Amino acid sequence: MSTAAVTLAATIPGEHVRIAVNKDTEPFWQAAKERRLVAPQCADCQTFRLPPTPFCPxxxxxxxxxxxxxxxxxxxxxxxxxxxxxxxxxVLVPAVLDLPDAPGARLVSNVVDVAPSDVTIGMSVRVDFSPITDGWLLPVFRVDGEE
Structure with a gap:
């Protein structure tokens, strides 16, 4: 039996993360600053889209x-x-995440505070927010304990 410590997945330290905000992405980042996860939905055809784009694909x-x-x-x-x-x-675990309440939208983020060997496709995770530069918060995901 090994007594080696398990390194948990993390994210890049916040002082090294900078984001670019424009009129199409600002609502996403403003919501994150309030610890809310949002997704843009076309007001005409109801298609969700991430990353935010100027027009519906x-x-x-x-x-x-x-x-x-x-x-x-x-x-x-x-x-x-x-x-x-x-x-x-x-150690980073970048992941493509399906968002069940935004069908068709996927978000790229990091899964954190879990042994990388425990991450599996289909695993349920929940958003959390990590401070980054300029007062922004970065959405990251942790294992969802409410499965």
Missing amino acids: TCQSKAVHWVELSGRATVYSFAVVHGFPGMPEL
Whole structure:
């Protein structure tokens, strides 16, 4: 039996994360600052889209409304990354996440505070928010204990 400590998945330290905000993405980031997860939905055909875009990829409408989501997600795909430039001990689990209350939308984020070997496709996760530069909060996901 090994007594080696298990390294938990983390995210890049917040002081190293910068985001670009524009008129199409600002509602997403403002909601995150309030610890809310939202997704843009076409006001005409109801298609959800992430990342936010200036027009709907289905019907090309520019009309959009922002829907507040539950914060629950399912791991669709993931990778395990050992090391990051200048941070060789960092272990990341970037994941593509299905958002059940925004059908068709997927979000790329990090799964954190879990042993990378425990992450599985189909795993239920829930949003949390991690501080980054300029006062913003980055959505990250933790194992959902309410399955």
